[in-house]
Amino acid sequence: MRTLNLGILAHIDAGKTSLTERLLYAAGVIDEVGSVDAGSTQTDSLALERQRGITIRSAVVAFTVGDTAVNLIDTPGHPDFIAEVERVLSVLDGAVLVVSAVEGVQAQTRVLMRTLRRLRIPTLIFVNKLDRAGADLDAVTGQLAIRLTPRVVPLGGAVRQGTRDAAFRTFTEADDGFGARLAETLADGDDALLADYVEHPDGVTHRRLLRSLARQSRSARVHPVFAGSAITGAGIDELTAGIVRLLPSTPVSDDGAGGPPEGSVFKVERGPAGEKIAYVRMAAGTLRTRDRLAAGKVTAISVFDDGGARPGTEVSAGRIAKVWGLGGVRVGDHLAKAEAGDAHAGDAAQPHFAPPTLETVVVPRRARDRGALHAALAQLAEQDPLIDLRQDDLRREVSVSLYGEVQKEVVQATLEAEYGIGVDFRESTTIHVERVTGTGEAVELIQQDGNPFLAGVGLRVDPAPDRDGVTFGIEIELGSLPPAFLRAIDETVHETLRQGLHGWDVPDCRVTLVRSQYWPRQSHSHATFDKSMSSTAGDFRLLTPLVLMTALARAGTRVQEPVHRFELELPADCLGQVLPALARLRAVPGAPAPTASGYLLAGDLPAAHAHELQQQLPALTRGEGVLETRFDRYQPVPGPPPERPRTDHDPLHRDEYLLHVVRRV
Structure with missing residues (x-):
């Protein structure tokens, strides 16, 4: 027996949940094909998914084909739920990317394929909805080669497309030109095949081409293309056979069963x-x-x-x-x-998709629900860590990070349906970051400069490259500070840097401990502990924010905003209207590139205006414009830096900070 962990990915409404149903039905797992519109599918189990007809959470189902057990994971297609796809990618052996035969390659299709190729996940492409009016398999296949990857291999053609009787006919050796097209594509990734094909074009057998196709497909060097209809079942048998034959599976054996899980x-x-x-x-x-x-x-x-x-x-x-x-x-x-080892030992994987760039404050409609709201959001954050729950104890507010407005609506509906908590949202705002611009150092010692804590700390802050994260190092003599105190400083550094000089997260910098001082444990003659004479970890946790923020202020930071890379296809006569609109949104387009139907504009766009451009586009382009945006980088904000309200006692204001924390001590 072999196992294959298979992901089904697509742009929203391409039909991946319907395809999942059809695969289960073809394998004999279910007796009737469920409907997304009727809310009767196997994988859309949440009430909200059934009501809205969209996939919100990934779901796992299983079926068997021959000697292969397939664990199929259905993923969301809406870009607001890309975090669900993010988590699934790490467990996949292969994937099926679903593309509509009517709408063709869409923005999310390109994002997904780009990621699948970067991670080298073997991927088949299924062109769905051959039975729909307007279906055009040849046109979509051309889009696949141009907009996704030239390494696509169409394995068949459409029959009676656009009708209920549409079918997928697999190419055979007898089809004129198929062997030559297949050989030319495969030869790029198979040196031996290339050499033989150049010397004897007619000597390369069809069986050899199919073996090379399987090898290159399993190693993600080519992407076979199937087609059909998840609604009628056309092309499903061919796709199922391709999943088993062209994607890598793992033999189930007892090897390693005696080792640690x-x-x-x-x-x-x-x-x-x-x-x-x-x-x-x-x-x-x-x-x-x-x-x-x-x-x-x-x-x-x-x-x-x-x-x-x-x-x-x-x-x-x-x-x-x-x-x-x-x-x-x-x-x-x-x-x-x-x-x-630890349950979550090892380095965390680098994210495959962009982080959320919006945040909003969640306000309970009933004041008595504040406590319950925080608990409910904490549970939702367990399922989706990128929600990034942020508690403001000073204002008694909770904020969450989001990808878009649809996700906000889903969070609202989930809180109402599952927890009985009615909420409203304040206007979404863009999430900025702060980058350290120089080097700064600060030191506070016991009983000096108004330090009320029995701790001495000296910290240096240096900038670090993007995506290096916050690193903590020491330059003090090893063993000169108890491990508990060192750990307290390290943890407090990471927590404090979630709010920089302007209130934004400081994601990348190096913090070095350059001085330390403490009073050893002191006891009275009758052996009782005297806190007034002994340093504790609490002293270091309370002093570290003061020292760190002073060092950070001396180093300096600059607020940066998220920037998207955009590609916009538009009719030629709309260019004069679109360019001024882009300028108003602070977009920086490149030179227009002529296309068969108009122009292609590519450039940079502040994330804060991406949703606004999407809303204006239909009016600017008569509904014919196609916009794709993706997170690209952070860049400095022009003009005065935006401020974010702090959620702590603000160590940047020493007197106010000490007033609160010393009173607690």
Whole structure:
């Protein structure tokens, strides 16, 4: 037996959930094909998904083809829920990218394919909706080669497309020109095939071409193209055979079963009783009930089998399972036995997609729901860590990070339906960051310069390259400061830098401990601890923000805004209207490039204006403009830097800070 973890990805409304239903039906897992419109599909299990007819959370189902067990993961198509796709990518063996035969390649299609290619995930392309009026397989295939990758291999043609009787006919050796086209495409990735094809074009057999196609497809060097209709079932048998033949699967064996279990968590949800359930893809070993991990003790396991998850006692390498009992688990954790290491040991994977660039304050309609709202949002943040819950205790407000307005509506509906909490949102604002521009140093010692804490700390702040994160180092003599105090400084540095000089996150810098001082533990003659004479970790936690923010102020920061890269296709006669609109939105387009139907504009656009441009586009281009935007980088904000209200006691204002924290001490 072999296993294959397969992702279904697409732009919204391309039909991937319907394709999932059809694959399950063809495999004999379900007796009737569910409908997205009727809310009867297997993978859209949330009430909100059924009401809206969109996928919001990734879902896992399973079916078997021959000797291959396929774990199929249906993912959201709306760009506001790209974080769900982000988490699934790390557990995939292969993918099917669904493209509509009517709408063709769309903005999200390009984002997904670009990421799949960068991660070298073997990918088949399925052109769906051949039965719809306006379907044009040849035109879409041309778009695939131009807008996605030239390494696409069409494996068939459409028959009676645009009608209910549309079908997919697989090319054979007898089809004129198919062998030559296949050989030319495959020869680019197969040196031996290229050499033989150049010497003897007619000597390369069709069987050899199919073997090379399978090898190159499994290594993500080419992308075979199938077509059909998820509604009628056309082309589904050919796609199913292609999934097994052209995507890599893992043999299930006992190799490594005796070793420690290792796996990764790509989804977390809550059960009916509020219990935490982790979706785990096993990488090695075998995980069993009663195994003790750093995140908790495994109390139950369900392994995905034909249709869905079935209770079991263990899950082996290559499989996907739902695991109960891991109360401390988070999305992205790497699981291992407690004695083998930390539950989330190892470096966190670099994100594949852009971070959210919007945030909004969530306001409960009833004041008495404030506490419940924070608890509910905390649970939603478990399922989607990029929500990035931000608590402002001073103003008694909670804010969340978002990708777009649709996600805001979903959060609102979820809080109402699942937690009984009605909320409203303030206007979304753009999330900025602060970059350190120089080097700054500050020192405060015990009983000097008005320092009320029994701690001495000296810190230096230096800039770091983008995406290096915040790193903490020491230049003091090893062993000169107890580990508990060192850990307190390190943790406080990371927490404090979530709000820089203007209130924005400081994502990349190096902080170095250059001085330290403490009073050893002192006791009275009767051996009772005297806090007034002994340093504690609390002293270091309270002093560090003062020293760090002074050093940061001396180093200096500059507020930067997120910038998107945009590509805009528009009719030729609309260029005169679009260019002034782009200027008003602070966009910087390049020179217009002529296309067959008009112009292609590419350039940079502040993320704050991306939604506004999307709204204006239909009026500017008679509804014919096509806009694609993607996060590209951060760049300095022109003019006065925007300020973000602080959520702490503001160590930038020493007297105010000490008034609050010393009173607590």
